[in-house]
Amino acid sequence: MGGDHGPAVTLPACKAFLAAHPQAELMLVGRAKALAAAAGWPRCTIVEASEVVEMHDPLEVSLRRKKDSSMRIAIGLVKPDATGTAIAQACVSAGNTGALMALSRYVLKTLEGIDRPAIASVMPNERDGYTTVLDLGANVDCTADHLLQFAVMGSALVSAVEGKANPSVGLLNIGEEAIKGSEAVRDAATLLRAAAASGQLNFHGNVEGNDIFKGTTDIVVCDGFVGNVMLKSAEGLASMLSSFIKQEFKRNVLTKMAAIVALPVLNHFKARVDYRRYNGAALLGLRGLVFKSHGSADAFAFEQALNRAYDAARNGLLARVHDKILGALAAIPPTEATAALINASQAADTTLSA
Amino acid sequence: MGGDHGPAVTLPACKAFLAAHPQAELMLVGRAKALAAAAGWPRCTIVEASEVVEMHDPLEVSLRRKKDSSMRIAIGLVKPDATGTAIAQACVSAGNTGALMALSRYVLKTLEGIDRPAIASVMPNERDGYTTVLDLGANVDCTADHLLQFAVMGSALVSAVEGKANPSVGLLNIGEEAIKGSEAVRDAATLLRAAAASGQLNFHGNVEGNDIFKGTTDIVVCDGFVGNVMLKSAEGLASMLSSFIKQEFKRNVLTKMAAIVALPVLNHFKARVDYRRYNGAALLGLRGLVFKSHGSADAFAFEQALNRAYDAARNGLLARVHDKILGALAAIPPTEATAALINASQAADTTLSA
Numbered sequence A, B: 001m002g003g004d005h006g007p008a009v010t011l012p013a014c015k016a017f018l019a020a021h022p023q024a025e026l027m028l029v030g031r032a033k034a035l036a037a038a039a040g041w042p043r044c045t046i047v048e049a050s051e052v053v054e055m056h057d058p059l060e061v062s063l064r065r066k067k068d069s070s071m072r073i074a075i076g077l078v079k080p081d082a083t084g085t086a087i088a089q090a091c092v093s094a095g096n097t098g099a100l101m102a103l104s105r106y107v108l109k110t111l112e113g114i115d116r117p118a119i120a121s122v123m124p125n126e127r128d129g130y131t132t133v134l135d136l137g138a139n140v141d142c143t144a145d146h147l148l149q150f151a152v153m154g155s156a157l158v159s160a161v162e163g164k165a166n167p168s169v170g171l172l173n174i175g176e177e178a179i180k181g182s183e184a185v186r187d188a189a190t191l192l193r194a195a196a197a198s199g200q201l202n203f204h205g206n207v208e209g210n211d212i213f214k215g216t217t218d219i220v221v222c223d224g225f226v227g228n229v230m231l232k233s234a235e236g237l238a239s240m241l242s243s244f245i246k247q248e249f250k251r252n253v254l255t256k257m258a259a260i261v262a263l264p265v266l267n268h269f270k271a272r273v274d275y276r277r278y279n280g281a282a283l284l285g286l287r288g289l290v291f292k293s294h295g296s297a298d299a300f301a302f303e304q305a306l307n308r309a310y311d312a313a314r315n316g317l318l319a320r321v322h323d324k325i326l327g328a329l330a331a332i333p334p335t336e337a338t339a340a341l342i343n344a345s346q347a348a349d350t351t352l353s354a
Helices: A007-020 A059-065 A070-077 A097-108 A144-162 A183-197 A209-214 A224-249 A253-272 A299-314 A317-331 A336-353 B007-020 B059-065 B070-077 B097-108 B144-161 B183-197 B209-214 B224-249 B253-272 B299-314 B317-331 B336-353
Strands: A026-030 A044-048 A091-093 A118-124 A130-134 A168-172 A202-207 A219-221 A281-284 A290-292 B026-030 B044-048 B091-093 B118-124 B130-134 B168-172 B202-207 B219-221 B281-284 B290-292
Touching: A007 A026, A007 A299, A026 A070, A044 A070, A059 A097, A070 A091, A070 A097, A091 A299, A097 A281, A097 A290, A118 A144, A118 A209, A118 A224, A130 A144, A130 A209, A130 A224, A144 A168, A144 A183, A144 A219, A144 A281, A144 A299, A144 A317, A168 A183, A168 A209, A168 A224, A183 A202, A183 A317, A209 B224, A224 A253, A224 B209, A224 B224, A224 B253, A253 B224, A253 B253, A290 A299, B007 B026, B007 B299, B026 B070, B044 B070, B059 B097, B070 B091, B070 B097, B091 B299, B097 B281, B097 B290, B118 B144, B118 B209, B118 B224, B130 B144, B130 B209, B130 B224, B144 B168, B144 B183, B144 B219, B144 B281, B144 B299, B144 B317, B168 B183, B168 B209, B168 B224, B183 B202, B183 B317, B224 B253, B290 B299
Parallel strands: A026 A044, A091 A290, A130 A219, A168 A202, A168 A219, B026 B044, B091 B290, B130 B219, B168 B202, B168 B219
Antiparallel strands: A118 A130, A118 A281, A281 A290, B118 B130, B118 B281, B281 B290
8 A cells, every 4th residue: 555656556556466475375455446457367366454554654653643544554464473473574565665664663673682673775886786775764873782693684684685695794984994984983993703603694894985895895884874865865866866867868950969879788777777767675683574665666666675575574584583592692702791790690699608 | 285186186186276366375285395386376386395294194093193294284374373363264185084184173172162173065956056064084972062053153164165045955855844864953953943933044944865966055954964875875876876877879780870959058968967076075163274185186066165265264263153153052042951960959058058
């Protein structure tokens, strides 16, 4: 039901997705009337919901008032029961991001060892591949522990969706030297090195903003504030350059003729950097798979989000995140703060027993 | 002496600058031999220095060991004497950024009311103008007070260099709603609104990453970590897109022919987004004007940095920053923390006198 266009976009995307994946099954959650066109589709069930979270609804409304919203019901479908099985394996929404994150946290809860879920998405890079970046805006003011958890979740995502056994992780910083950056980032580097030393992670070291587009590492980890600014700045720059190039080709009769000649090349270029191909951000760290499509997605873009969710579910992303995070936490020596606490409590015990 | 190319680039830039500005005078600081070509130029003095800060020198070396470096001497030339006058009005360097900032802070000190200097530079925007962004990497972990100081310094810079009487300021955040963002950013919004209410600033409100390239506000204020990641990501994205477009036009004979036809249009586009035009970052908040050119600048780019420094000096940037910061600080009600301190001290006074 969600996104700027609703079923007008999501239904054609679902139809194309079903045709491309003969093993896949879809459950469409929403108002029966809006989804009527899908009645009778093979491998497709319609789940009725009486309410819809609107793009401008405050969190309060989506969490407390609209208890029968399509978003809430869809998230509920991926929640495991007492035996650990869920009705659906992944949930995809183009709706309100804040509501999707809040409802997912409320309905699904976070995985063991994860304090905060993160939003991960891919950006194109010069190697004609993707760089997975997280967090893109779910968390501001992250601690070193959070950044470590993001690294582990990002590694699990890339190994599940892209089939890379040991993807490399870069820590976003403002210089390659270890002394640079904020305290949280410097401490995160220490934790990441410890996790790498024990074989739990493939930590490359610090990376800078340009490394995202160079493709220096498979994964780039950062605070949600920094990630969100980076993502939106990149979108803004790409949109400015695209509008400039259009203006230049429309300048006069000669440039318009040049545009006709250059059109096939420009279209090829456009397809290569088409942001729609990267649609489908993962909400990682929850006890269920939830993917977020851009609200403005068209049918092609929404289908990519369905593909990403499908690949993640097929390749056991949930179990991978779970195993990886427990492995990483076990491998990391207690932080200084924890060590101090342990010492203090031992000292107290000694005093008490003496 | 600085930058990747040294006098091979800086000398031709200086020559062109002198020719373009008949009122300007230059002092070239460096090894006499390296600057010999400039001997005898009108309105140009050579100041000898026996040492040079190298691009890879650790801070320690530039601060403590190379006391006769060209960088240190050049900065010293803009330091006001006891009567408030300096030998030169602005210093421009293409050298090591960390050394330039550290030496500038050490030699010049910060202005009254400024805790930390910031690095400000311009980015192109869709309105065919510039957006001034600061801080671009001098400070990580900024407080609300620092962000307010950046806003004031940025306003002074834009009014001095671009002649805008009351430039608008946006606070970089991850959503337009006031409740979003980290604590420091939320508190900064409160301070900025207070400064705006008293007429000291033209505060637009929160902006997002894409607003930098849309040109929503004249100035965008952020933490140096966020600013540096944004800047380098934008450079990385632009470089990726540029290499992709070249690859597309080189794909085969037909695309190469298309490239010849499209070349004038592409060159016009390239000139429009030419990053060299934006060269010359200001180190703001010091008791003297210091500008930083990109290390990889060519003569055209270095001349732009000279132009920016010249405009800033001519239009009294230093006095503007000084006046604006004192005005803004006077206009802002004490923060809660300050208020609590005042209350506590009053309570203590009452207790003592009773």
